[in-house]
Amino acid sequence: MIEDLTPSHSIVTRFAPSPTGLLHLGNYRTAIFAYLYARRHQGKFILRIEDTDRARSTKEYEDNIIESLAWLGLSYDERYRQSEHIEEHTKCLQKLIDEGKAYISEEAAKDGSGVVKSIVRFKNPNKKVVFKDEIRGVIETDTTDLGDFVIAKSITEPLFHLAVVVDDHNEGVTHVIRGEDHIPNTPRQILIAEALGFSPPSYAHLPLVLSEDRTKLSKRKGALPVTAYRDMGYLPEAILNFMAFIGWNPGGEREIYTLAELVELFDFEKIHKGGAIFNKEKLSWMNKEHMRLKTTEENLHNVKKHMSEYSDDILQKLLPTIIDRVSSYGELSGIKDSEFGFFIKRPLVDISKVIWKDDESYITINHLEAVYDILQNTNFDTIEGIKQAIMAYAEIHGKGSVLWPLRMSLSGQEKSVDPFTILYVLGREESCARISEVIKQFTT
RNA sequence: GGCCUCAUCGUCUAACGGUUAGGACACAGGCUUCUCAUGCCUGUAAUCGGAGUUCGAUUCUCCGUGAGGUCACCA
Numbered sequence: 001m002i003e004d005l006t007p008s009h010s011i012v013t014r015f016a017p018s019p020t021g022l023l024h025l026g027n028y029r030t031a032i033f034a035y036l037y038a039r040r041h042q043g044k045f046i047l048r049i050e051d052t053d054r055a056r057s058t059k060e061y062e063d064n065i066i067e068s069l070a071w072l073g074l075s076y077d078e079r080y081r082q083s084e085h086i087e088e089h090t091k092c093l094q095k096l097i098d099e100g101k102a103y104i105s106e107e108a109a110k111d112g113s114g115v116v117k118s119i120v121r122f123k124n125p126n127k128k129v130v131f132k133d134e135i136r137g138v139i140e141t142d143t144t145d146l147g148d149f150v151i152a153k154s155i156t157e158p159l160f161h162l163a164v165v166v167d168d169h170n171e172g173v174t175h176v177i178r179g180e181d182h183i184p185n186t187p188r189q190i191l192i193a194e195a196l197g198f199s200p201p202s203y204a205h206l207p208l209v210l211s212e213d214r215t216k217l218s219k220r221k222g223a224l225p226v227t228a229y230r231d232m233g234y235l236p237e238a239i240l241n242f243m244a245f246i247g248w249n250p251g252g253e254r255e256i257y258t259l260a261e262l263v264e265l266f267d268f269e270k271i272h273k274g275g276a277i278f279n280k281e282k283l284s285w286m287n288k289e290h291m292r293l294k295t296t297e298e299n300l301h302n303v304k305k306h307m308s309e310y311s312d313d314i315l316q317k318l319l320p321t322i323i324d325r326v327s328s329y330g331e332l333s334g335i336k337d338s339e340f341g342f343f344i345k346r347p348l349v350d351i352s353k354v355i356w357k358d359d360e361s362y363i364t365i366n367h368l369e370a371v372y373d374i375l376q377n378t379n380f381d382t383i384e385g386i387k388q389a390i391m392a393y394a395e396i397h398g399k400g401s402v403l404w405p406l407r408m409s410l411s412g413q414e415k416s417v418d419p420f421t422i423l424y425v426l427g428r429e430e431s432c433a434r435i436s437e438v439i440k441q442f443t444t
Numbered sequence: 445g446g447c448c449u450c451a452u453c454g455u456c457u458a459a460c461g462g463u464u465a466g467g468a469c470a471c472a473g474g475c476u477u478c479u480c481a482u483g484c485c486u487g488u489a490a491u492c493g494g495a496g497u498u499c500g501a502u503u504c505u506c507c508g509u510g511a512g513g514u515c516a517c518c519a
Contacts (some may be wrong), residue, residue, distance in 0.1 A: 018519045053518060112516050119517055141448070146515090153517050160519050183448060184514045207450080214511065228515085242456095249457055253467045272457085274450050275512065282456060282469040324482050339481090356478075403478040415480040 011043025012173045015069075015076070016164070018050045019061035024223035026209035026216075026278065028068060029243040032166040033206055034177040035074045036244065036266040046171055047076040051083045053165050068226035072236045074257060078171070082163050085170070089158035090168045092196055093120055093151070101195040102151060120152035122161075122192060129187040134175070134204035134268045141187040149188060165189050169198040177204045180275070181216065204268055207247040208275040217278055233306060233330030235294070238287035247272045256289050299323055306332035307340075314343055317425045321417055339417075343425055346434060347412025351441045356404040364405045365442050367397060371406055372435045380428050387420040410437040 015031035017023055020233035038045035047069065062081075069076070091387050096102035102122050109115045125145040133139050152161040158166075168176060183205050193200045211221035229239055240259055249272075250257075250265040257265070291299065296319060303322055305317060306329050315322075318340065325339060326332055341347075355364045370393055378389040394402040407419040410431060416422070 016519085025513090039514070050519060057517070105507075107517080117517070135450070139448075145447070157517085159517070164519085179513090180449065181513055182519090187448095205449085208513075210512080212455095216513070245456070247456095251458070251460095255457090255468060269460095272450095276457090278457060279455050279469070285469055321481085325480095330464055398478090400478045405478090407478065413479085416479080419478080 002021075011038055011041040011175060012046065012171065013038040013043065013175050013177055014046040014048050014168070014171065014173050015074075016048040016050050016082075016178075017065050018053070018056075019058060019065060020053060020056040021061060021219070022064055022225040022227075023061075023068070024219055024225055025215065025229065025239070025243060026223055028072065028207060028226050029209055029246060030178055031069065031074055031244050032072075032240060032267075033204075033248070034175075035076075037175060037177060037204075037268070038265055039263045040086065040266045043174075044077045044172075045075070046173070047079040048167060048171075049079070049081045049164070051081050052086075052158055052160065052162070054083065057083075060242075060341045064225065064227060068230075072226060072240055081132050082167060084156065085163070085167055086156060088170060089152075089163055089166050090156050093155055093162065096120075096122070096151075096195055097155075099195075103148075104155070118154055119150055121148040122151045122154060122188075122195070123133050124148050125191065125195075127191075129190050131186060131190055131203060133183075134202055135271050136205060136273060139183065139186070141184075143187050143191060146188060146283075151192065156216075160183065161188050161192055165192045165196065165198065168201055169193065169196070173201050175202045175204060177206065180205045180208050204271075207272050209243075209246055210275045210277045211278060214275070215278065216275075223278070231330070232331070233302065234283075235290045235327045235328075237293075238283065238290040241290065242283045242286045246276045246278065247274075256286070256293070284327040290314060290321055291327075291329075302329045303332065306330060307336050310336075310340070310344055313423075314425055318343065318417075318421070321421055342411045342413065342416070343422075346437075347411055349412045349434075349438050349441065351438060353414060354400075354405045354408040354438060354442075356401045359401055361442060363401065365439055367402045368405055368409060368435055368439050370397075371402065372432055372439070375423070375428055375432055375435075378428070380424060383420050386423050389419065390423075406435070409435050 006288075013034040015034050017027060018033075035045050037043070047065075049062050049065065051062070066079075093102065097104065097120070100123065102120055104118045105121050106116050107119055108326060109117050124143060124146055128140060128142050130138060130140045149161070152158045167173075186203055186205075190200045209217045211217045211223065213221070215221070215224045226239065230236070239256065240262070241257055245255065245263050248266075248270055250267075250270060292303075300315060300319055303319065304312075307315060307322075322332070322340070325335065340379060355361055371390060374389055374393055379385045390402070390406070403419055407422065408414070410419060410422045410426065411417070426434070
């Protein structure tokens with residue numbers, strides 16, 4: 001299941017989510033960038049499930065992360081749970097204590113239970129920490145006001161900062177790519193790394209994905225999990241393309257790229273520093289662009305999932321029209337009845353609406369009968385052929401006068417797909433049946 | 445509030461000292477059209493402010509202002 005895809009591992013990046021809730025799209029953008037950077041340099045991409053908070057981590061959330069990454073097509077070379085490395089963490093913790101760089105402190109638990117716990121605090125050397133961020137340049141912090149921060153709940157219960165530093169080092173992570181909200185954490189982690197004798201990795205802090213109000217995107221601001229987009233019928237290619245373009249751009253005016261192309265072009269230099277708002281309208285547009293890039297087979301497959309009651313024959317013939325009318329496959333569930341329902345269910349036609357503008361009803365009947373006759377000798381193999389046959393007549397007698405009644409008779413709707421497509425999809429038999437039905441209504 | 449980070453159309457962005465500041469989304473108008481939807485064309489719209497540096501600043505520096513992030517025995 002876990003496969004090693006790459007021969008050279010000079011660059012190692014990781015995505016380190018915490019399975020304590022459903023991760024939203026913004027969280028996954030970090031994974032996209034880490035993936036892109038690793039693949040760009042034929043490096044290694046690791047998925048590390050950060051479950052040191054055992055109480056809040058669940059298998060369900062972990063599975064969702066794995067599922068989401070798989071759907072997006074972000075393959076990793078290694079996967080593990082941080083909890084599997086607790087021995088390593090404890091070893092490092094002990095080393096720090098032995099060397100006087102950390103100490104055990106007996107303190108009352110913060111949960112108010114009154115229990116006294118032996119937490120481990122890091123002995124802050126109170127120095128200035130300077131690191132060069134790949135995106136932001138030199139960042140300098142005086143760590144004095146951090147105090148002796150807690151690095152473990154107990155010797156066997158490591159906390160975030162310690163676990164991250166030890167794991168990144170042991171896994172040979174060369175580039176820590178994460179959100180800007182981690183900048184304040186970086187000095188602490190560098191301090192721990194130095195105390196352990198590790199040379200810290202490079203850091204690249206990404207600009208945040210923002211909600212409409214310009215604050216960090218979050219679930220309560222309406223951010224959805226990746227799997228929700230999957231279920232709404234979005235294309236992973238579009239999600240990838242769109243998210244990669246929030247805060248990054250290869251330059252130039254082209255906007256639609258495949259994952260492979262993004263890998264080719266990815267580069268820290270072009271990453272923005274400022275946060276960017278997640279714009280779902282543009283995501284819709286981009287999704288539609290990617291739908292257009294899909295093969296007929298792929299689109300048919302995806303459309304079927306949302307229009308299961310339609311026959312393969314209808315779907316196949318109607319596909320271009322269907323794709324034109326939605327920007328995600330999921331939208332089909334909402335519009336299929338009103339837009340396409342008449343294809344599978346013969347409509348009730350209100351003959352008062354079949355007449356074009358001020359035409360006399362006998363004119364409408366004549367046109368309908370004429371079209372009916374034309375259809376008898378028309379080849380139904382292509383829309384174009386049908387159109388030519390009908391238009392030869394309609395051009396002479398007035399397009400509206402002929403086409404409107406035709407379309408109304410076929411669809412029963414004032415607004416619908418054009419009559420030629422309807423004819424093509426319905427076929428001669430059903431089309432003529434509907435036309436003669438309307439003629440019959442007029443004459444009785 | 446302390447510390448940190450950031451700043452081009454409403455939004456996503458291009459421009460790495462010299463452009464009528466370009467593109468896309470959205471919006472508005474028009475064309476195509478039997479209707480709807482597509483498609484095509486056009487338009488509205490931005491360099492936060494102030495000092496420098498420079499022959500010349502969106503671009504470099506500083507100061508403001510504004511915005512965001514972060515200050516857990518979460519990650």
